[in-house]
Amino acid sequence: MSVFEVKQSNSPVILGPPHTGTDVPEDIWARLNDNGRILADTDWHIHKLYDGLLDNITTVRATFHRYCLDANRDPSGTSLYPGQNTTGLIPEYDFDGKPIWKDGQAPTQADIMDRLARFHTPYHVALSAEIERVKAIHGVAILYDCHSIRSEIPFLFEGTLPDFNIGTDGGKTCDPRIEAILVDVTAKAQGYTSILNGRFTGGWTTRHYARPQTGIHTIQMELAQSTHLGSETPPFAYDEAKAEKLRIHLKTILERLESIAAELKS
Numbered sequence: 001m002s003v004f005e006v007k008q009s010n011s012p013v014i015l016g017p018p019h020t021g022t023d024v025p026e027d028i029w030a031r032l033n034d035n036g037r038i039l040a041d042t043d044w045h046i047h048k049l050y051d052g053l054l055d056n057i058t059t060v061r062a063t064f065h066r067y068c069l070d071a072n073r074d075p076s077g078t079s080l081y082p083g084q085n086t087t088g089l090i091p092e093y094d095f096d097g098k099p100i101w102k103d104g105q106a107p108t109q110a111d112i113m114d115r116l117a118r119f120h121t122p123y124h125v126a127l128s129a130e131i132e133r134v135k136a137i138h139g140v141a142i143l144y145d146c147h148s149i150r151s152e153i154p155f156l157f158e159g160t161l162p163d164f165n166i167g168t169d170g171g172k173t174c175d176p177r178i179e180a181i182l183v184d185v186t187a188k189a190q191g192y193t194s195i196l197n198g199r200f201t202g203g204w205t206t207r208h209y210a211r212p213q214t215g216i217h218t219i220q221m222e223l224a225q226s227t228h229l230g231s232e233t234p235p236f237a238y239d240e241a242k243a244e245k246l247r248i249h250l251k252t253i254l255e256r257l258e259s260i261a262a263e264l265k266s
Contacts, residue, residue, distance in 0.1 A: 003064045004123045006130065009056040012138040012261035013254055016127055016205060017050070017146045018071035019043035021063040028068050036100030039065055041091070043148045044236040049228055049243055050146060053251040054258060058134060060127045062119075067091055067100060069115040071123045072145075072203040077112075090115060097155040131209060131216060139265045140215040142178065142257050145206045150232045151224035157199045163227050164194035167202030167220035173210035174217035175264055181256045182219060189249045192227070217264065221253075 003023075020043045029037070047061055062071045073089045090107040094100050101107070107115075127143075135141040151161045164186040168179050179196070186194035200222040210218040225232045227246050230239040 003062065003119050004126050005059070005061045005063055006126055007057075007059040007061075008130065008133075009058050010134075010137060011054055011057045011258055012134060012140055013054065013057055013142045013144055013257050014127075014130055014134055015050055015057055015059040015061075015144055015146055017043060017046050017059070018062045018123070018205060019066050019147060020045070020047045020061060022065050023063045024065050024068060031101055031105035032067065033100060033102045033105075035094065035098055036067060038234060039067065040234075040236075041066060041095050042236070043146075044225060044229060045238040045243075046146055046148050046223075048238060049148075049223075049247065050250060050254075053247060054254050057254065058130050060123075060130050062123045064119050064123075069112075069119040071120055072147075072205050074204045074208075075116055075120055095150065095153045095156055127205075128209070135215055138261055140217065140261050142174070142261060143206070143209055143216070143218040144254070144257065145203065145218060145220040146223075147200075147203075147220065148223040148225045148228070149200075151226040152232075161222075161224045162193040162195045162198065163224045164189070164192060165198055165200045165220075165222035165224070166194065166196045167200045167206060167222065168197060169202040169207050169210070170197055173202055173206050173212065174219050175212050177260055177263065178217050178219060178257065181260065182221070182253055185249055185253045185256065192246075192249070215264070 022039055022042055069090050077089050090112055092106050131141045166182045168174055183196055202220040206218045206220040228243040230237040
């Protein structure tokens with residue numbers, strides 16, 4: 001099975017959705033318990049939500065599920081958010097803190113090493129290659145790391161998550177003009193809430209690839225799933241009406257990011 005899909009084009013903007021995949025190889029599926037097999041922590045339909053917003057955008061999408069291995073985690077296993085509840089390189093629990101593996105079937109250190117080689121490395125080799133290819137064309141590359149999550153998860157955060165959650169690791173991962181675009185568009189999006197560097201400040205991918213001083217800019221967008229799903233519980237159906245309303249603002253973001261790329265070289 002291929003663990004990633006690449007749609008290659010020539011925009012300076014690259015989409016990198018790591019958590020939309022639902023493929024689980026049989027050897028891993030057999031070890032998941034009934035709760036794990038719901039695959040609840042998927043970034044449901046994010047690749048569909050962004051599809052077609054820019055005609056010439058490159059996308060590098062992981063097709064494997066995050067329960068196989070989380071492509072947005074440090075391969076060393078270091079926590080993204082020390083001191084806060086989160087899930088690891090290979091999650092043992094779902095976002096509600098409930099076990100996802102059958103008794104005695106939780107991943108071992110040997111499993112971690114195997115899955116790094118099977119999933120993490122191939123995905124990031126592909127993503128890195130596209131970043132370098134796009135940068136060679138334009139002199140800059142803007143990686144837009146696209147995610148979604150349920151709007152209410154008490155195990156991970158208090159209250160209700162804003163609709164747009166922008167992460168730049170405190171402004172470290174991109175030129176301030178890029179951050180300003182996302183803040184401006186989301187603040188003006190009527191009927192939506194937004195925050196910069198709130199609960200989600202940018203995951204490993206956003207932080208790892210960021211080299212704004214040499215032309216590689218990264219930003220994470222974590223959307224509340226209530227913005228585009230009919231329900232945040234099974235069957236996690238895509239709501240066309242909600243999604244089309246949201247896509248207007250996402251399209252504006254991507255178009256403005258694309259248009260600013262030439263300025264970033266100066």
